[in-house]
Amino acid sequence: MEFKDYYKVMGLARDATEAQIKQAYRKLARKYHPDVSKEKDAEARFKEVGEAYEVLKNPEKRAAYDQLGQGPRPGEDFRPPPDWGTGFEFSGAGGRDSDYSDFFESLFGGQGRAGSRPARGAFHAGRGEDHHAKVLLDLDATLQGGARQLSLRIPEIDAEGRLVSKERVLNVQVPKGILAGQSIRLAGQGQPAHGTGTAGDLYIEVEFQPHPLYRVDGRDLYLDLPVAPWEAALGATVKTPTPTGTVDLKIPAGAHTGSKLRLKGRGIPAAAAGDFYVILQIALPPADDDKAKAAYAALAAAIPFNPRAILGV
Amino acid sequence: MSSPDDQALTGAIFEESAILTLKDLSRMCAVDERHLVEYVEEGVIHAVAVSSSEWHFSGAELRRTRLALRLERDLEINLAGVALALELLDELKRLRREQAGR
Numbered sequence: 001m002e003f004k005d006y007y008k009v010m011g012l013a014r015d016a017t018e019a020q021i022k023q024a025y026r027k028l029a030r031k032y033h034p035d036v037s038k039e040k041d042a043e044a045r046f047k048e049v050g051e052a053y054e055v056l057k058n059p060e061k062r063a064a065y066d067q068l069g070q071g072p073r074p075g076e077d078f079r080p081p082p083d084w085g086t087g088f089e090f091s092g093a094g095g096r097d098s099d100y101s102d103f104f105e106s107l108f109g110g111q112g113r114a115g116s117r118p119a120r121g122a123f124h125a126g127r128g129e130d131h132h133a134k135v136l137l138d139l140d141a142t143l144q145g146g147a148r149q150l151s152l153r154i155p156e157i158d159a160e161g162r163l164v165s166k167e168r169v170l171n172v173q174v175p176k177g178i179l180a181g182q183s184i185r186l187a188g189q190g191q192p193a194h195g196t197g198t199a200g201d202l203y204i205e206v207e208f209q210p211h212p213l214y215r216v217d218g219r220d221l222y223l224d225l226p227v228a229p230w231e232a233a234l235g236a237t238v239k240t241p242t243p244t245g246t247v248d249l250k251i252p253a254g255a256h257t258g259s260k261l262r263l264k265g266r267g268i269p270a271a272a273a274g275d276f277y278v279i280l281q282i283a284l285p286p287a288d289d290d291k292a293k294a295a296y297a298a299l300a301a302a303i304p305f306n307p308r309a310i311l312g313v
Numbered sequence: 314m315s316s317p318d319d320q321a322l323t324g325a326i327f328e329e330s331a332i333l334t335l336k337d338l339s340r341m342c343a344v345d346e347r348h349l350v351e352y353v354e355e356g357v358i359h360a361v362a363v364s365s366s367e368w369h370f371s372g373a374e375l376r377r378t379r380l381a382l383r384l385e386r387d388l389e390i391n392l393a394g395v396a397l398a399l400e401l402l403d404e405l406k407r408l409r410r411e412q413a414g415r
Contacts, residue, residue, distance in 0.1 A: 022389075025389075026388065026389060029387055029388050029389075030388055033383075033384070033387055033388060035380055035383060035384060035402075036384075036398065036402065046387075050387070127340075129343075130341055132379070147321035170322060171320065171321045171322060172321055172322045172323075172324070173321040173322065173323040173324075175324070175325065175326050177326070178326050181328075181376070182326050182327065182328045182329070182373075183326070183327045183328065183376070184324040184325070184326065184327065185324045185325060185327040185330075185331070186322050186324040187324065189322065203327060203375075204324075205376065215413040216413060217410045217411075217413045218410065222413060
């Protein structure tokens with residue numbers, strides 16, 4: 001088992017005061033909290049910090065932890081000393097919903113958590129707890145609807161009363177038109193009932209993987225569509241991809257980069273479906289042969305045009 | 314081999330289908346009703362107006378309540394801090410959406 005240096009995790013000296021520990025925790029928690037952080041590995045870091053704080057903020061646990069010293073040398077396996085835990089009273093270890101490392105569980109797991117968890121269940125006797133999970137789906141799932149194989153991590157209490165997370169694979173019909181941040185409720189798929197009660201429900205919150213072509217804003221979709229300068233200037237009918245297939249799109253004459261064309265109701269489906277917006281981007285043909293160079297030169301000669309007039313130069 | 318559509322579990326979009334009472338929300342979040350009343354009074358979560366004296370909440374408030382509870386517990390911030398954090402998160406979300414539409 002890997003030894004955890006809780007002081008290092010929190011960036012603290014081993015003689016840090018309680019106030020310093022609290023301060024360090026708050027700062028790190030704000031930085032890595034999965035609900036507010038965009039840091040990479042925010043969730044893993046936050047768990048680590050939460051675990052370190054759980055030990056260091058509690059004088060009994062901290063004293064016991066300090067007895068272990070600096071831990072084994074790097075690469076060496078850690079085992080709790082045989083007399084571990086004698087003379088210390090660990091009260092109220094559990095309470096948080098995160099799962100701790102094996103290292104933490106081997107030192108502080110068991111008694112505190114086992115004592116505290118059933119109390120929560122007893123609060124709503126009979127009914128199993130609701131489970132919450134998050135999944136990342138492809139955008140097509142909401143555009144077309146359909147079944148998806150979802151792999152969920154579900155927290156569970158094992159036989160020894162420890163909180164562990166277990167993988168569960170479910171085949172779920174994704175409702176057409178579901179938006180990022182919304183959830184699918186599966187009745188009775190949460191924790192089984194205690195005794196004669198009913199099972200809890202399972203809530204699956206969805207997020208979408210970035211789509212290679214479309215950006216999403218609520219129910220509306222956006223596509224950047226490249227057009228040739230003459231298509232924009234003279235108007236044209238061009239092919240454009242949409243979620244429901246390729247369509248012919250009419251570009252009005254005099255269009256420019258940033259012009260926004262709307263295809264009503266071709267966004268994310270609903271009773272009031274979202275719209276599909278095409279943003280034009282003028283693409284320039286390269287002047288990489290004599291013929292193209294001559295064409296550009298002819299254009300320059302034919303049209304007096306100062307693109308910087310707006311800058312006053 | 315069976316196709317993936319066979320026996321797929323079906324569920325409704327919770328945010329669009331559910332109307333919750335204070336009691337429902339309290340049970341679902343394993344939190345005291347009084348705490349939720351404080352959330353409503355501070356503007357952290359919002360009750361919808363329905364034609365009865367009892368408060369009702371849209372399904373979307375479940376996620377918001379759970380988020381508020383996590384922030385309160387994990388960041389050790391008070392109610393006003395939670396309300397501010399949620400407002401700023403909403404604002405951030407709005408700005409990110411605007412960015413997408415550009």
